[in-house]
Amino acid sequence: xxxxxxxxxxxxxxPAERTGLAARQxxxxxxxxxGGPLPGGFDPGRLAATRRALLRKRAGQAAQVWPLLxxxxxxxxxxxxxxxxxxxxxxGALRDGWxxxxxxxxxxxxxxxxxxxxxxxxxxxxxxxxxxxxRRRLPAVRRAGAALFVQVAGRTLRWAGRRA
Amino acid sequence: xxxxxxxxxxxxxxxPGQIGPGIGWRPEISGLIADLxxxxxxxxxxxxxxxxVPPRGxxxxxxxxxxxxxxGVRLSLxxxxxxxxxxxxxxxxxxxxxxxxxxxxxxxxxRAGGHDxxxxxxxxxxxxxxxxxxxxVRRLQAELDxxxxxxxxxxxxxxxxxxxxxxxxxxxxxxxxxxLLLLDVANVYANxxxxxxDPVTVLDALPLERVAYVHVAGGADHxxxxxxxxxxxxxxxxxxxxxxxxxxxxxxxxxxERDGRYPPGAELRxxxxxxxxxxxxxxxxx
Numbered sequence: 103x104x105x106x107x108x109x110x111x112x113x114x115x116x117p118a119e120r121t122g123l124a125a126r127q128x129x130x131x132x133x134x135x136x137g138g139p140l141p142g143g144f145d146p147g148r149l150a151a152t153r154r155a156l157l158r159k160r161a162g163q164a165a166q167v168w169p170l171l172x173x174x175x176x177x178x179x180x181x182x183x184x185x186x187x188x189x190x191x192x193x194g195a196l197r198d199g200w201x202x203x204x205x206x207x208x209x210x211x212x213x214x215x216x217x218x219x220x221x222x223x224x225x226x227x228x229x230x231x232x233x234x235x236x237r238r239r240l241p242a243v244r245r246a247g248a249a250l251f252v253q254v255a256g257r258t259l260r261w262a263g264r265r266a
Numbered sequence: 267x268x269x270x271x272x273x274x275x276x277x278x279x280x281x282p283g284q285i286g287p288g289i290g291w292r293p294e295i296s297g298l299i300a301d302l303x304x305x306x307x308x309x310x311x312x313x314x315x316x317x318x319v320p321p322r323g324x325x326x327x328x329x330x331x332x333x334x335x336x337x338g339v340r341l342s343l344x345x346x347x348x349x350x351x352x353x354x355x356x357x358x359x360x361x362x363x364x365x366x367x368x369x370x371x372x373x374x375x376x377r378a379g380g381h382d383x384x385x386x387x388x389x390x391x392x393x394x395x396x397x398x399x400x401x402x403v404r405r406l407q408a409e410l411d412x413x414x415x416x417x418x419x420x421x422x423x424x425x426x427x428x429x430x431x432x433x434x435x436x437x438x439x440x441x442x443x444x445x446l447l448l449l450d451v452a453n454v455y456a457n458x459x460x461x462x463x464d465p466v467t468v469l470d471a472l473p474l475e476r477v478a479y480v481h482v483a484g485g486a487d488h489x490x491x492x493x494x495x496x497x498x499x500x501x502x503x504x505x506x507x508x509x510x511x512x513x514x515x516x517x518x519x520x521x522x523e524r525d526g527r528y529p530p531g532a533e534l535r536x537x538x539x540x541x542x543x544x545x546x547x548x549x550x551x552x
Contacts, residue, residue, distance in 0.1 A: 123394050124346035126427075127387075128379025136381050143426030151489045152422045156385050158488070162497065162526055192384035 137189030157184040160198055168199035171220070174213030175206075182206070200229055214247050221246035222260065225253040285479070285519035287542035287549065291334070295524070296323035298531050304542065304549050305332065307479075309370070309521055312336040312356065317363035328364060335479075336360035337370045341406065343416075344375035344389035349402040358409040368478060370415040370448045371406070373399065373439065390425035391435040396442070403443040415478040416440065417448035420456040420494035432457070433471035440476055447473055449517070450481035451507045456494040465507050469514070479519035482508060482541045496525035500537055508544040520545035 132138030134153050140146055161183035165172035172179045186205040187198055203220040206212040212220070221244040229235035237256065244251045250261040286306030291299060299308065300323060308327055315324070315336065327334055338357045341349050361369045374386035389395040407414055418436055430438065440447060449472065458465035482505075484498040500522070511517060522541050528534065542549040 123390070123392075123398060124378065126390070127346055127375055128381070130387070131378045131381045131383050134387070135383055145423055148423035148491075151491055154489065155422060155493055156383065159495075160384060166526070191381045 135191045153188075154184070156192075157188060160187060160192055160195070163195040164199035164202065167195040168203065168216070168219055170215035170218060171199060171203050171213075174215035174217075196235065197229070200235070201231065204231070217246035218249050218260075221249065221251045222258060225251040226256070226258050283518065285333070287538065287545070287547050288479070288519060288521035289538060290337070290521060290523040290525075291321075291324055291327070292525065293321060293323070294526075294528055295534065296321070298534060299323065300326060302535070302538070304538075307333040307335065307519055307521070309335045309337045309523075310360075310364075312338045312360045312369070313340050315360050315363075317356070317359040320363060324364075333367050334364045335366050335368060335370060336364060339372065339386065340376055341371050341402075342374070342376045343371055343402040343406065344373060344387075344395060344399050345378060345402070346375075346398055347378070349405050351405075354406050354409050357406065358411075361410060361412055366412060368413045368415055368446065369410060370417055370478075372417045372419055373436065374419045386419045388419060388421035388424065390427040391430040391432065392425075392427050393429065396435065396439055399439055400442045403439075403445060407443070407445075413446055413478070414443075415446035415448040416443075417450055417481065418453060420450070420453035422460060422491055422493070424461070431471070433468060433473075437473045440473055445476075446478035447476040448479060448481060449474075449477045449511070450483070450494075451511060452481065452483040452485060452494050452500070452504045455501075455504045455507050456485060456492050459492045459503075465503075466510050469507065469511060474511070474515040477515060477517050479521065480508070480511065480517040480545065481521060481523055483523040483525075496523050497527040499529070500541065505540060505544045508541065512544065512546040516546050520547070 126141065129138065129141040133140050133149060134156060140149060158180050161180040164183060165179060175182050183202055186202045190201070192198060193201070200223065203212060203216055206216065207220065225242045225244040226238060227235040228238050238253065241252070241254045248262065252259045288305055288307035288309065289299060291308040291310045299305065308324070310324055324334060336357060338353070341353045341357065343349060357369055357371070360366070372386050373389065375389055376383055376386060389399065403414065403416070416439070418432065436447070439445070454468055455465050458468055482500055483494060483496045484500045485492055485494045486498040487493070508520070520541060522538050524534065539549040
């Protein structure tokens, strides 16, 4: 392949790389989790079922890390998760759930429990949506509905406030 | 035993003797597991374990003398890229820390081209994939002091490239690498149902003399296919297949894998009892 010609510094390819197993596997994973095109020869229906099964599994794992968020979405959680996470590679349950919570907030449909869970996380951690979340070194304040979250020196306090 | 193995390098490594029923240890059911006197072993997900400081529940099982088997799920032995050395080192460290009788991993790949699927994916059953798998298995074996058991996975699709049947492929792989078989009867059941084949015929074609231990798990129907979810009850068909295995080749050990949506304790104990009895073991409680 042209790979060798383009990358003269790279080590010689292993037999699997030479005959394309690495490329075929990469193509398959990209189709299953990153919105890549369907690789040739596979049963499209079975790959679609696999893609949905992977999203259901991720939704279940995210629900364990984001229980209030999942509960506030209720029965529709797997579908809601899939609608936002479909085509995005798995980033781990914490970030997967975080991304979905932010997407729901941006769409104005984040429930009270999910909003509190998100605020509680965001007051303690900095997450840019790209790299793994990092602990905040500076104090922060977040509001979710009537609740106020204050984080100082890594400790988070929550004021319930008065419900409207 | 070591002398026999040295004199006969082509035979399968020694299998453990009769062990009994077990369960996949998970933190959520640690309390329930601690209260099961019938258990004879546990398995723990290697990637969830820090070898220097195993979870309290696992440490207590070891103090009771229960064997604990580290089970790798993310080595990607079937990946075209060589297995990552730090993952091999970690699995070997888990085995040493637990004084494990053996370790296990999968006939699968989990990442490629910079993306992680977050799940076990099937490899094409080709000579090329056999070469890749054998090379990665040998890299892992080189770091292990104990036998390695390989588990064939449940998959919702096959590769168009397949040159071997699944039993042929596995038999060839295990002969080449001197590995044991971690037979998941729920995976055999799932694949047979989704391929429209007879699970007992598949069972008969597998190298059952290599079975080190057996996995059983629950599943559910979605999209007209059977999914091996590990979060649902074990269906009667899986228990029947386990009984077929018992009648042919009684397994040394059998264990239930449950990974979420845990039922009440009494229900889980009853399911464990059904699994143990279907495999031919005593289970007095529940």
